[in-house]
Amino acid sequence: MLTLRNLGKTYANDVRALEGFSLTVAPGEIVAVIGGSGCGKSTLLRLISGLDNASRGSVELNGDVVRQPHPLINLIFQEPRLLPWLTVANNVGFGLAEIEGEDRRQQIELALKKVGLADLAQRWPKELSGGQAQRVAIARALVTQPEVLLLDEPFSALDAFTRADLQDHLLGIWDETRPTLLLVTHDIDEALVLADRVIVMRPWPGRILDEIKVDLPRKR
Ligand code: ADP
Numbered sequence: 001m002l003t004l005r006n007l008g009k010t011y012a013n014d015v016r017a018l019e020g021f022s023l024t025v026a027p028g029e030i031v032a033v034i035g036g037s038g039c040g041k042s043t044l045l046r047l048i049s050g051l052d053n054a055s056r057g058s059v060e061l062n063g064d065v066v067r068q069p070h071p072l073i074n075l076i077f078q079e080p081r082l083l084p085w086l087t088v089a090n091n092v093g094f095g096l097a098e099i100e101g102e103d104r105r106q107q108i109e110l111a112l113k114k115v116g117l118a119d120l121a122q123r124w125p126k127e128l129s130g131g132q133a134q135r136v137a138i139a140r141a142l143v144t145q146p147e148v149l150l151l152d153e154p155f156s157a158l159d160a161f162t163r164a165d166l167q168d169h170l171l172g173i174w175d176e177t178r179p180t181l182l183l184v185t186h187d188i189d190e191a192l193v194l195a196d197r198v199i200v201m202r203p204w205p206g207r208i209l210d211e212i213k214v215d216l217p218r219k220r
């Protein structure tokens with residue numbers, strides 16, 4: 001259970017990026033957060049991921065306060081952010097620092113299979129298409145079997161065909177282990193197709209404007 005209590009963030013320049021943001025996300029739930037540019041969506045994900053600290057309020061995972069990057073919470077960005085000097089396999093294995101040998105090989109292979117890229121394990125990032133690179137980023141986020149996956153505009157940089165393909169893929173992956181997904185997007189269609197609930201934000205300061213329960217037939 002992911003619980004955000006009255007989360008607030010004021011940056012050093014006095015910009016109030018987030019204010020009074022409270023939300024509870026059940027295990028396995030898919031929640032989309034939408035809103036225009038600058039309304040605090042990325043800030044929200046940075047706080048939840050522990051990459052940055054809240055000025056007010058708290059982030060809790062199963063009752064434990066999250067203050068720094070947490071092994072059960074992983075983040076996927078708009079750009080894949082693969083390390084160019086590592087092969088696809090070693091990019092996926094990057095988060096498996098303490099796991100070595102056969103275990104490591106198997107976990108990497110399984111994560112790559114989940115995104116349908118088992119054949120590309122030995123490629124270099126520069127040899128991948130945009131969609132393939134983003135799949136590798138998803139595999140890297142999955143390899144540690146997180147409870148919560150945070151996705152920051154994960155498909156916005158992709159063409160419509162690739163985007164639809166990856167949305168399908170994401171739902172397939174989600175269905176296997178049902179992690180909690182928190183998806184930031186400015187694409188209302190994507191939010192409605194993927195999410196159980198859509199949180200609408202408004203800016204200055206970033207806060208919740210409304211919440212929509214999605215009751216549409218799912219692809220899933
Ligand atoms: P969104 O992801 O919805 O576009 P952000 O969370 O990136 O919104 O930004 C929210 C507000 O906080 C914006 O006004 C932005 O300019 C400001 N902001 C974001 N990051 C920083 C930072 N590191 N320092 C100062 N202001 C920031």
Ligand code: ADP
Pocket residue numbers: 086087089090122123124127
């Ligand atoms: P690892 O340490 O995981 O084995 P390496 O960086 O040594 O990874 O590369 C492993 C594989 O990547 C090699 O089998 C090689 O065939 C393949 N490889 C290396 N360079 C290239 C390249 N420029 N294009 C395609 N494949 C490459």
